[in-house]
Amino acid sequence: MADAYLQVIAHFYAKPGNGDALVAPLTELAAATRTEPSNLYYEFFRSPLAPDHFVILEKYRDANGLTAHRETEHFQRLGFGTIIPLLERREVSSHMVPGDSA
Template sequence: MANAYLQVIAHFFAKPGHGDAIVKHLAELAEATRAEPKNLYYEFFRSPLEPDHFVILEQYSDANGLAEHRETEHFQRLGFGTIIPLLERREVSSHMVPGDAA
């Protein structure tokens, strides 16, 4: 029986022309995040129609995983310090996903 996990869905909207820079930084952030103990999954996707729009899907083993992720050195440096200043806006939602009943 699988345990419940936290699913995070983020939409990042880059300032016009900053999409390529964000790809580079997101790739570095993704690699570091995947090594976190509570991270189960981290992938990001770039829209082919709107190259300044990104969707990030993250999964953490418990409800505290996202908060702990935001405190890491790599998120402080890459997320807050580098990526977020390049965004026009971001939308982040998180949801607990129940474990399997089987």
């Protein structure tokens, strides 16, 4: 698929009562991820009705961008080291989407 990007949609469900503990590391991870050469977009959102549920939207130039992201120091430290241990579960999917002219 020419001019396509990799869109990642992640749902993070913190262990009960741990939602507040995720905000700072997710904020730091988002800022660091946005500096990666293949990252085009990274934002996270917290549910107002279920404060232990977060949705993360990520966009990379290609699948290799996601692979490179997972190997970065900040993902290893914040993702594997801090965020994932606070989760009850996570659901991550990725999809190739057509590029836009912007």
